[in-house]
Amino acid sequence: xxxxxxxxxxxxxxxxxxxxxxxxxxxxxxxxxxxxxxxxxxxxxxxxxxxxxxxxxxxxxxxxxxxxxxxxxxxxxxxxxxxxxxxxxxxxxxxxxxxxxxxxxxxxxxxxxxxxxxxxxxxxxxxxxxxxxxxxxxxxxxxxxxxxxxxxxxxxxxxxxxxxxxxxxxxxxxxxxxxxxxxxxxxxxxxxxxxxxxxxxxxxxxxxxxxxxxxxxxxxxxxxxxxxxxxxxxxxxxxxxxxxxxxxxxxxxxxxxxxxxxxxxxxxxxxxxxxxxxxxxxxxxxxxxxxxxxxxxxxxxxxxxxxxxxxxxxxxxxxxxxxxxxxxxxxxxxxxxxxxxxxxxxxx
Ligand code: UD1
Numbered sequence: 001x002x003x004x005x006x007x008x009x010x011x012x013x014x015x016x017x018x019x020x021x022x023x024x025x026x027x028x029x030x031x032x033x034x035x036x037x038x039x040x041x042x043x044x045x046x047x048x049x050x051x052x053x054x055x056x057x058x059x060x061x062x063x064x065x066x067x068x069x070x071x072x073x074x075x076x077x078x079x080x081x082x083x084x085x086x087x088x089x090x091x092x093x094x095x096x097x098x099x100x101x102x103x104x105x106x107x108x109x110x111x112x113x114x115x116x117x118x119x120x121x122x123x124x125x126x127x128x129x130x131x132x133x134x135x136x137x138x139x140x141x142x143x144x145x146x147x148x149x150x151x152x153x154x155x156x157x158x159x160x161x162x163x164x165x166x167x168x169x170x171x172x173x174x175x176x177x178x179x180x181x182x183x184x185x186x187x188x189x190x191x192x193x194x195x196x197x198x199x200x201x202x203x204x205x206x207x208x209x210x211x212x213x214x215x216x217x218x219x220x221x222x223x224x225x226x227x228x229x230x231x232x233x234x235x236x237x238x239x240x241x242x243x244x245x246x247x248x249x250x251x252x253x254x255x256x257x258x259x260x261x262x263x264x265x266x267x268x269x270x271x272x273x274x275x276x277x278x279x280x281x282x283x284x285x286x287x288x289x290x291x292x293x294x295x296x297x298x299x300x301x302x303x304x305x306x307x308x309x310x311x312x313x314x315x316x317x318x319x320x321x322x323x324x325x326x327x328x329x330x331x332x333x334x335x336x337x338x339x340x341x342x343x344x345x346x347x348x
Contacts, residue, residue, distance in 0.1 A: 002026045003246065004074050004116075006059060006107065007081030008052070009036035011190040012122060012176070014044050015183055015239035016078060021048035023243045028072050031081065032058040034099075035193060043187040059103035062110075069110040076118035076246055077111055079104065082151070085197055086126070086302070089148035100151035101158075108162055112169070118249045119159060119171035120242055123266065125231075125307065127153045127175060135310035138175075138266050145302065156266060163264040170252055170263035172245045177231035177270035177309050179238050181329035182336035189336030190235075199280060200232070200330070204337035207288040214292065216277050218299035223306060227277035231270035231308035234324035234332070241269050244318040254317045270309025271322040280326070287330035 003020055007013040008029030014036075017027045021044075029041070029052050045051055057064050059081055082100040083089065089096040111119065126149040131140050144150045159171040180200040182189030196202040205211045219226035245267070248254040254265050275283075285292050314320045324332075 001075035001246065001250065002028060002073060004069070004072065004077045005029045006077070006079045007031055007122070008044070008054070009033065009038070009040035010080055012179060012235060012238060013078070013080035014040050014188045015235045016080070016242040017044045017052060018048045018183060018188065019236070019239040019243050020078075020246075021050045021052070025243075025246075027052040028055070028074065029053065030055045030057045030059070030068065032056065034058075035083070036191065040188060040191070047183055047185045047187045059107055060098055062106040065106045066110045066113070069114045069116060074114075074116045076120070076250065077107065077116060078120045078122075078242055078246065079107060080122040082122070084124070084148065086146045086148050087197065089146050089151070093147040096147045096151050100148075101154050104155045104158060108158060112162065112166060115168070117166070117168045117170060118246065119169070120245045120249060121155060121159055121171060121173045123152050123156055123173040123175045124149070125175050125177045125268065125270070125309065127156065130304040131307060134306060135272060135308050136268065137310040138268060138313055160262065160264040164262040167263070170249045172249055172254060173266040174241060174245060175266055175268050176238055177233055177268070177307070179235045180232050181234040181236065181324065181332040183236060184332055184335075186335040186339050189333065189340070191340060199277060200284065200333055203281060203284045203292060204288075204333055206292050207284065207290040207334065208337060208341040210341065212293065214281065214294040215297040216281075216294050217297060217303060219296045220299075221305040223276055225276050225278050228303055229274035229276050229306040229308065231273065232275055232280065232326060232329060233270050233322050234329045237322040237324055238269055241314065241318060241320045244320050248318055265317070267314040267317060268309040268311050269314055269320075269322075270311050272309055272311045274306060274308035275326055280330070283326045283330045284334070287327055288334045
């Protein structure tokens, strides 16, 4: 298939591009480099051993999107482009509604006009908010608690409505839990921008010496060691799910066992296993062979104590299971973090 990958130089998009190329698909990548760099394009091509077609494009530019989709002869779209920070979305909701929602409306309007009917959308477990029951299934209530989460839920709703209106349109929303890790080649991974918000990117910067100490946000939760529990999943496992999702969408084979009547479905992508902050820290110490100082501080507002996925629907619909364990996630993340730290040292 000729597959448009939006946000191709971002964290998940770049890993998905490598897996798509490995599976024999052609990648037509777009990015506006608002949170990534051009070097990632070459890194994708080196990791996959194949070239991609690339267009620099901001999806808020509706005419540009229409022009690209009108000419590119696409079979499918993998839509990753968007902002993803909860705190930033609270401070600047307009940025999130334009970059995540307006951009998606432009993209799917052009897809509809050009009869590009196969879509996989990068969603998040954040659409569930603070789930009442664990593990989190796809039937759990959609109740996002941040502007970021609401933009993901809105775009899922848009796709569901579009699939209802256009019988040939089919879309899968993949709801990621906590993706970490990097490609085993060390060529691509999550490039940190400023102070990391997420746990593992922060831990890695303590390991490289860029930051002094990890602040653990609370150790008085009702969990075995008192710290929050999340479902960490290797980014390469997440990337592989996209290839399977794309193929399921094209064959229209998903949804036979659940409530898909209109060609729209949503799947959780997690391991089904929770790890605490201290367990992740221990795994990172093992992977990095560095001491990694930490201190316990106050809880972070808005954090739920425990969230982990029920991933059985992704297994039954796609034959997908997360295969890589926490130590592998931390080892691969560290490998990439060291490469980035070396490159930054070379530049300065
Ligand atoms: C966050 C986002 C979520 C997004 C996901 C992407 C919030 C509230 N949620 O999830 O919407 O989809 O990232 O991966 O931002 N922690 C520390 N110290 C730190 C950083 C984190 O103790 O310096 C703890 C947090 O309290 C949390 C755990 O580590 O318990 C994981 O945090 P994080 O990596 O930010 O992920 P989530 O909050 O689960």
